[in-house]
Each structure stands twice: as C-alpha cells, then as structure tokens.
Amino acid sequence: MKDLLRTSDLRRVDVEMILDTAAEFAQHPLSKSEALKNRTVAIYMNKPSTRTRLASESAVAHLGGTPIFIRGDELQLGRGETIADTAKIISGYCDALIVRTFAQGDVEELGANASIPVINALTDDDHPTQLLADWLTIRETFGKDISGRKFAYLGDGNNMAHAWLTMGAIMGAHVVAATPSGKWAPDAAVVAKAQEIAKSTGATIELTDSAESAATDASVIYTDVWMSMGDPEAERAEKIRALAPYSVTNELMNLAAGDGIFMHCLPAHRGEEVSADVIDGARSVVWREAFHRRSTIQALLYHLVRGEIKGS
Numbered sequence: 568m569k570d571l572l573r574t575s576d577l578r579r580v581d582v583e584m585i586l587d588t589a590a591e592f593a594q595h596p597l598s599k600s601e602a603l604k605n606r607t608v609a610i611y612m613n614k615p616s617t618r619t620r621l622a623s624e625s626a627v628a629h630l631g632g633t634p635i636f637i638r639g640d641e642l643q644l645g646r647g648e649t650i651a652d653t654a655k656i657i658s659g660y661c662d663a664l665i666v667r668t669f670a671q672g673d674v675e676e677l678g679a680n681a682s683i684p685v686i687n688a689l690t691d692d693d694h695p696t697q698l699l700a701d702w703l704t705i706r707e708t709f710g711k712d713i714s715g716r717k718f719a720y721l722g723d724g725n726n727m728a729h730a731w732l733t734m735g736a737i738m739g740a741h742v743v744a745a746t747p748s749g750k751w752a753p754d755a756a757v758v759a760k761a762q763e764i765a766k767s768t769g770a771t772i773e774l775t776d777s778a779e780s781a782a783t784d785a786s787v788i789y790t791d792v793w794m795s796m797g798d799p800e801a802e803r804a805e806k807i808r809a810l811a812p813y814s815v816t817n818e819l820m821n822l823a824a825g826d827g828i829f830m831h832c833l834p835a836h837r838g839e840e841v842s843a844d845v846i847d848g849a850r851s852v853v854w855r856e857a858f859h860r861r862s863t864i865q866a867l868l869y870h871l872v873r874g875e876i877k878g879s
Contacts, residue, residue: 568878570678570685571867573671574695574733575760579768581876582737583711586703589866593703593859596629602869603632606662612688613639613668614796618833619688619696622860623665629865635661639668654680663872665864669797684871686864691797692754694726697832698734699863701789704856708828709786713740716824719785720744721778721813722840723806724753727791727832732757732772736764741771745781747809778813782822789830790815790840807839815841820850828852 568576591598608627612620620636627634644653654677657664663684666674671692678685688696709716720731724746732753735742742761746752753774761772775781782788793810794803820829829841829851837843846853870876 568871568876570681570687571695571871571876572675572678572685572687573693574698574730574737575764576878577695577734577737578877578879579737579739581878582699582702582734584875585699585863585866585870586706588869589699589703589859589862590707592629592865592869593862596861596865599869600629600631603627603630603662603872606631606872607633607635607660608663608665608868609635609637609657609661610665610688611637611639611642611657611667613666614689616667616689618857618860619667622864623688626861626865626868629861630869632662650676651680653677654685655682658682663868684868686867686871688864690726691795692726692729692757693733694730694832695734696860696864696867697727698730699867700856700859701731701830701832702734702738703859703863704830704852705787707855707859708852709826713738713786716786717741717743717784718787718789719781719823720789721781721815721819722746722790722810723793723795724751725791725795727789728753729757731789732761733764736761736768736770736772739768739770741773743773743775743781743785745775745778745813747813748776751806751809778819779822782819785823786827787830788815788820788823788827791832792834792836793840810840814839815845817842817844817848820845820848823850830856833857 624634658681665686667688671690
C-alpha cells in the first residue's frame with residue numbers, strides 16, 4: 568500500500584503492526600532515529616492544527632528526517648496550479664506527504680499523482696491518523712482482547728463518526744454511533760462500507776438516536792466538537808439544538824461500564840459536547856490520546872515508507 572487515504576484502506580493486521588511499533592515509539596521515540604536520515608517529509612495543512620502539526624513534525628524528526636511545513640496559502644495551488652502538478656513537484660523533493668485539508672477528493676488526487684506515500688491527516692470525510700491514536704489508547708487501557716466490549720460515539724455524524732465506525736469494523740469491535748437522524752447522521756455510504764467490512768471481521772456496527780442506549784455499558788464514550796471547520800455558521804443554532812441530547816455529562820458516563828473511559832479527539836468545547844467535569848475528570852484519557860498522535864504517525868510513516876503495509 569503506497570498511501571493511507573481512508574481508514575478503510577487498512578486491514579486489522581496492518582493496524583496491529585502499526586500499533587505495536589507505536590507502543591515502542593511511545594516508550595522509546597528515538598529507537599529508529601535513522602529511518603528517515605537525510606530524507607524530507609512535506610506536511611501540507613490547509614486547515615489550522617495543533618496536535619496534527621506538532622505530532623507530524625516531531626514524528627518526522629524522531630525518525631531522523633526533516634519536516635517541511637507548508638500552509639495552504641504558500642503553494643501555487645491558490646494561483647491555479649493543478650493538484651496533479653503539485654503532487655509531482657512535491658514527489659521530486661520529498662519522501663512522503665502528510666495532508667490536512669477539506670475535500671477528500673483532493674487527498675485522493677494527490678495520492679493518485681504522487682510517487683511518494685501520501686497520508687490523510689484529516690479531511691471532511693475521514694480522519695485515519697486520529698483513529699490509530701485512539702486505538703493505541705484503547706489497547707493501552709484494555710489490552711488487545713476487546714471481546715465483550717462496546718465502543719460508543721456520540722454526537723455529530725461527521726468525519727470522526729465515519730472513522731470510528733470504519734476502524735471499529737476493521738478491528739472486529741462492537742461500535743455504536745448515536746447521532747440525530749437526518750442531515751447530521753453519518754453518511755450512508757460510509758455506514759454501508761463499515762457494515763461490509765464487519766461481515767469479514769465479526770464486528771457489530773449499530774446506529775441509534777439514543778445517547779443513553781449507546782452509553783449503557785460502553786467501555787469507551789467518544790465525542791467530537793459540534794461545529795467543525797467549514798460548517799455553515801448559519802446552521803449553528805439548529806445544529807446545537809439537535810446535538811444537545813448527546814452532550815457527554817456525568818449522568819451519561821455513569822451509564823458506562825465500570826472501567827469505561829472518556830475520549831475526545833480535541834479541541835474540546837466544555838459545556839457543549841462534553842461537560843468540564845467529564846473531560847477533566849478521572850475517567851478521561853484525552854491527554855494520553857493526544858500524546859499518541861505522535862507515536863502513531865511516527866509508526867505509520869516508518870512502515871509506509873518501507874512498503875510494509877499491505878492494505879485492504
């Protein structure tokens with residue numbers, strides 16, 4: 568597999584290999600410090616970033632490479648140069664490309680035209696690198712055996728909901744997504760793809776509009792911001808009203824399994840999708856989860872540039 572463009576590109580064996588290496592990097596981040604020696608990785612971000620930028624730049628540096636950060640307004644794309652031409656140019660200078668942008672199609676076009684590995688570090692459709700960090704955190708908390716556990720996502724049926732359903736299917740997990748019905752539900756095609764993957768992995772994929780049902784006996788309760796970058800501001804009031812029943816409060820956390828944890832990809836808006844006492848409480852693992860963005864991007868880069876990820 569040359570690129571990681573969608574979560575569904577991965578197989579469970581790939582994820583397990585990446586997580587094994589990421590767990591090593593979490594403890595010993597410089598253990599492969601010559602893997603990218605004298606090599607460069609372009610990090611192109613058309614959306615603001617805290618964790619993804621810091622994780623990507625430090626991951627490249629810990630592998631011995633040089634990260635080259637590029638903002639969206641710094642390329643000739645804004646003056647009409649095509650995505651295909653840009654991909655070919657970057658391929659001539661760099662050994663991999665990490666991309667954070669809006670349209671999934673742009674990432675796929677970069678992958679199709681680049682001769683180097685292209686990594687989707689977030690689009691409006693998907694967020695595969697976040698899910699690797701999430702599952703390393705889950706494995707660190709519960710171990711590799713997830714049989715009998717339920718993983719709940721609550722809130723907007725956005726790119727994070729898509730990635731969670733897909734990765735849960737790949738990992739053979741029981742995943743429940745609780746969202747409003749209608750325009751803030753997960754994309755039907757993504758749900759269908761997750762259900763298709765689940766047939767071969769033994770996963771269970773559920774959709775509900777009940778936050779309480781999803782949270783009951785869940786090992787993980789996960790949420791994301793209600794207003795994502797690029798969401799129409801005119802829809803804010805309507806969207807917040809629709810999502811208010813999915814706010815993760817202590818009352819919802821009390822429905823979770825006794826060892827259940829709270830997760831969030833961050834940034835968080837306390838008082839909206841999660842209460843302050845939950846995200847800052849004893850059951851929250853969001854800071855460890857954020858730390859693992861670096862561990863998992865480092866492992867993903869390590870295996871991808873070596874051609875060791877087979878893909879779906």
